[in-house]
Amino acid sequence: MTIAFGSTPAGAAEEPYYKGRTIRFIVGFTPGGGHDLYTRLIARYIGKHIPGNPSALVQNMPGGGSLIAANHIYKVTKPDGLTIGKWASGLIRQQLMGRKDIEFDSRKFGWVGAPGQDHLVCTIAKASGFANWRAVMASPADRPLIIGGIAPGTSLSDDPRLLQAALGFPMSLVEGYKGSADVRRAADAGEVHGGCWGWDSVKVTWKDSLDAKTAQVLVQVMPTKHKDLSDVPTAFEFAKTDEARQLLEISANGGRLLRNYAMSPGTPKELLQIVRKGFSETMKDREFMAAAEKAGLDTDPLNGEEVEKLVHDLFKTPPQIVERLKQVLLPK
Amino acid sequence: MLDAAMIALENLLVPMRLLFLFFGVLMGLALGAIPGLGGLVGLAILLPFTFDMDPYMAFAIMIGLISVTSTSDTIPSVLFGVPGTSAAQATILDGHPMAKKGEAGRAFGAAYAASLIGGVFGALVLAVSIPILRPIVLAFGSPEFFMMGMLGISMVAVLSGNAPVKGLIAGGFGLAIGMIGMDPQTGMIRWAFGALYLWDGIPLVPVALGIFAIPEIVDLVIKGTRITDVPKEKLKGVMVGIQDVFRHKFLVLRCSLVGVWVGFTPGLGASVVDWFAYGHAIQTEKGARETFGKGDVRGVIAPESANNAKEGGALIPTIAFGVPGSASMALLLGAMTIQGLAPGSAMLTKHLDVTYTMIWSLALANIMGTAICLAFTPTLAKVALVRIHLLAPLVIAVVFLASFQASVHYGDIWSLLFFSLVGWFMKRFGWPRPPIILGLVLSKLVENYLYISVSRYGAAFLLRPIVIIIALLTVASLFYGFRMMGRPGEATKTSIGFKFNFASLFTLLFFVLFALGVFTAREWQIQARLFPWVVGIPVLALCTYQLVKDLFFRQEASDEAEALGFMDLPVDRSVPVSLVIKRALNIFGWILGLFAAIWLIGFVVSVPLFVLLYLTLQAREKAWIAIVYTIGMLTFIIGLFHIILSIPWPEGNFPQLEQLILQWF
Numbered sequence: 001m002t003i004a005f006g007s008t009p010a011g012a013a014e015e016p017y018y019k020g021r022t023i024r025f026i027v028g029f030t031p032g033g034g035h036d037l038y039t040r041l042i043a044r045y046i047g048k049h050i051p052g053n054p055s056a057l058v059q060n061m062p063g064g065g066s067l068i069a070a071n072h073i074y075k076v077t078k079p080d081g082l083t084i085g086k087w088a089s090g091l092i093r094q095q096l097m098g099r100k101d102i103e104f105d106s107r108k109f110g111w112v113g114a115p116g117q118d119h120l121v122c123t124i125a126k127a128s129g130f131a132n133w134r135a136v137m138a139s140p141a142d143r144p145l146i147i148g149g150i151a152p153g154t155s156l157s158d159d160p161r162l163l164q165a166a167l168g169f170p171m172s173l174v175e176g177y178k179g180s181a182d183v184r185r186a187a188d189a190g191e192v193h194g195g196c197w198g199w200d201s202v203k204v205t206w207k208d209s210l211d212a213k214t215a216q217v218l219v220q221v222m223p224t225k226h227k228d229l230s231d232v233p234t235a236f237e238f239a240k241t242d243e244a245r246q247l248l249e250i251s252a253n254g255g256r257l258l259r260n261y262a263m264s265p266g267t268p269k270e271l272l273q274i275v276r277k278g279f280s281e282t283m284k285d286r287e288f289m290a291a292a293e294k295a296g297l298d299t300d301p302l303n304g305e306e307v308e309k310l311v312h313d314l315f316k317t318p319p320q321i322v323e324r325l326k327q328v329l330l331p332k
Numbered sequence: 333m334l335d336a337a338m339i340a341l342e343n344l345l346v347p348m349r350l351l352f353l354f355f356g357v358l359m360g361l362a363l364g365a366i367p368g369l370g371g372l373v374g375l376a377i378l379l380p381f382t383f384d385m386d387p388y389m390a391f392a393i394m395i396g397l398i399s400v401t402s403t404s405d406t407i408p409s410v411l412f413g414v415p416g417t418s419a420a421q422a423t424i425l426d427g428h429p430m431a432k433k434g435e436a437g438r439a440f441g442a443a444y445a446a447s448l449i450g451g452v453f454g455a456l457v458l459a460v461s462i463p464i465l466r467p468i469v470l471a472f473g474s475p476e477f478f479m480m481g482m483l484g485i486s487m488v489a490v491l492s493g494n495a496p497v498k499g500l501i502a503g504g505f506g507l508a509i510g511m512i513g514m515d516p517q518t519g520m521i522r523w524a525f526g527a528l529y530l531w532d533g534i535p536l537v538p539v540a541l542g543i544f545a546i547p548e549i550v551d552l553v554i555k556g557t558r559i560t561d562v563p564k565e566k567l568k569g570v571m572v573g574i575q576d577v578f579r580h581k582f583l584v585l586r587c588s589l590v591g592v593w594v595g596f597t598p599g600l601g602a603s604v605v606d607w608f609a610y611g612h613a614i615q616t617e618k619g620a621r622e623t624f625g626k627g628d629v630r631g632v633i634a635p636e637s638a639n640n641a642k643e644g645g646a647l648i649p650t651i652a653f654g655v656p657g658s659a660s661m662a663l664l665l666g667a668m669t670i671q672g673l674a675p676g677s678a679m680l681t682k683h684l685d686v687t688y689t690m691i692w693s694l695a696l697a698n699i700m701g702t703a704i705c706l707a708f709t710p711t712l713a714k715v716a717l718v719r720i721h722l723l724a725p726l727v728i729a730v731v732f733l734a735s736f737q738a739s740v741h742y743g744d745i746w747s748l749l750f751f752s753l754v755g756w757f758m759k760r761f762g763w764p765r766p767p768i769i770l771g772l773v774l775s776k777l778v779e780n781y782l783y784i785s786v787s788r789y790g791a792a793f794l795l796r797p798i799v800i801i802i803a804l805l806t807v808a809s810l811f812y813g814f815r816m817m818g819r820p821g822e823a824t825k826t827s828i829g830f831k832f833n834f835a836s837l838f839t840l841l842f843f844v845l846f847a848l849g850v851f852t853a854r855e856w857q858i859q860a861r862l863f864p865w866v867v868g869i870p871v872l873a874l875c876t877y878q879l880v881k882d883l884f885f886r887q888e889a890s891d892e893a894e895a896l897g898f899m900d901l902p903v904d905r906s907v908p909v910s911l912v913i914k915r916a917l918n919i920f921g922w923i924l925g926l927f928a929a930i931w932l933i934g935f936v937v938s939v940p941l942f943v944l945l946y947l948t949l950q951a952r953e954k955a956w957i958a959i960v961y962t963i964g965m966l967t968f969i970i971g972l973f974h975i976i977l978s979i980p981w982p983e984g985n986f987p988q989l990e991q992l993i994l995q996w997f
Contacts, residue, residue: 024978024980026980030659031372031373031375031376032372032375032656032659032660032662032663032666033662036376036666037379037666037669037670040380041380041670043380044380044383057978058376058380059740059978059979060376060740061740061741061980062532063528063529063531063532063741063743064528064531064532065532067528068528068529068739068741071528101528146788150516151514151515151516151517152519153514153519174784174787174788175516175783176516176780176781177780177784178599181656182655184653184654184655185469185470185473185649185655186474188653189470189473190473191473191474191788192788204669204674205654205674205675205676207676207678208674208676208677291383291670294671294672295670296669296672296674330519331518331520
């Protein structure tokens, strides 16, 4: 039998709701990026873990830094539990800062979960001359740390800004690069000193230089150290004030949420639970884990409830910190 | 190294892997031949299937696919003047006139042979440069990329041909369109007027299809016959084209080199590689000024050898550094990651066999692709003999569907419509269109890399050796371009006195657009405003000059003199103006109708309905033809776009009908 949208799947003896249906993943970016890749990997295995074994496919809806896709999931998609969206988690932070073309309330999405958490680090080429993070903190204003960024609103630009606002070291942010690969190339070529993004990606793509010790992770922007990076300090160790810690926490929060997935608000609880469970089980799927490991992706998943809590926590940020965020991150 | 190459060849020459390579080639050829679709969509579909394959197989099928899209993209370029992918835009300038002259077969022969040589050349360059890949990549930084962009922009001069002022305005227009969206330095959103669609800038596909494809179809419909009037027996064949390639072997090699280089430069790649090669050919080939744009086979050979060679170049930064220069390369990089192959030095040592498998796949795919295309050429060349009224609805429908693939947003359709009108008027009023594409593609690239270069090195970035070399090439290119500009068509007569006509109205439109652009930018921060003003203010002056010239000093020249040195498709003046206006209104009416229908009732219903109505009401074809054709169109949309590509259709305002049809399938 089929069930009308919005009603609940009836008794267990009935055919499962998802049987013969297709789950669509909508990715707010062009094919080929990290989000797209992760999603295609998940789409391959998730059907196995949802009763009725639905098929799954991935669609790309790029534009507006993925805001088009986010607004689409919120406003247009039917709450029928068949569409799962992936967009930049930075948009949640921008809602907090009151960006005006955001048409959603992040607190109302049906959060599905995140396959991994991004462990934000800043990595630099050795040629920059900074031996460690202490050297950066002690550097005079005319010898700043030169960081490559993309544009305001992207994590590659915003996270260094937050780090700088929290710890107050000399920094020059050069924006206009196309992505982390472009920044990495620029760092290897001596154009910038380095950049800040997830360890997941750094350890795979920057392996050559890390192995050759021509590049090093300088600092990690997480309250706890990553198991691979026990000798790298965390930025939190250098935070002197409460405000600094809160700004860093917001940055870290963005990293944790980076890979999350969501369904449209009003998705029936039962369906959301089914998908959340399927998602969590996919993360434990041996084949999925093997594939992710081969690809060097950290699987340190968050379930839907945990993501939901992180999102709600973000909206509990005190108003004076929100003001400070706006001051640091919004284009002047 | 040679050992690794041989081992890789052995690895690839396993029936199953060859079969996958062949399958990839078939997919690539199909995607290349359908306008607007290219390697990227194919790779995105293939990616999940490669998870279970061994690396040789995975790269055989993926490289097979991307290597040949620029072989088959020639087909619609030559036949309809509709670029098959963005790498085959320049091909239409001479390829399409060749089809009109009854030389479609020759154009195909030349294009395929050039593609083959270019593709294999690209593979070869990649193979021999393996030991020095990493130093090469590191030698090119933001200053060098900026200069490459400038070299590209300098091509505007040569592509402006005998209409320098109009060409420069068109180039400025392209640059301005390229500036729409977020400025990375300030986070300021330029000229988006609140439309989220414009935030990431206008995508290339609807612009290219708008300015080239729709105007061409409109003009073919206005003429109302077939693509060529040359009788079947007199059609020039494939062999002639292949011989042409061998006669111009040095052009092929030079353009292949251009292709590798442009492919290597991130941000350039497919969208401009053909224009680089075409511009280079005009600058270096004897008599090009007189014959290019009118069906000179060299104008086909140049872009076609370059666009296949680019993959070899594009793989260099991808393999050696994991820096993808394009979205297709990013997907390939994704496949590498999934295979557990970290890009970088390991690919040049430990996994050298995989790298060589890629190179062999690239070479073999090009051979397969060319062979398959050649086999179909005699049949395809005859499409030029089909009545245009049968072809027009198909091409228009495909162009609409294709444009929509750019960002799956109605904005794509708006862009298509706007640029169709701009493109058609430009063609009619003698404005060269290629500079728009160069401007659009290079705008952000040049601005960003200039900003990075200056903020990092100051003016000293100009003293880097490679920057100096590319700068000298740019100066030479500009010098040649301006020298060519300086020669006006002969036998021109200037009549003085005020006269207002449509041509001056069109110039006025550009003037107004630029005036508004410059005016609205006045409140922006200096970093966001600088580039728009540096381009906008001089172009505004040029618009004023052109306007005065249009209104008071009209130059009248014979058609031949006007066409001489004009670097764009010539306009057919055989149809009287009054009839042109009538027929143009008619066909643009149909196009607007399709646009409105898509908005109201969605794609899936509108497109077949459009085909049905056009064939019965406009073309007055027999009922059975119209019905079979319409069913074919519906199957095509559902099969390719709905099932295979799984496009998220936007709902029309009355979605029920569409849902009904989709559910039925």
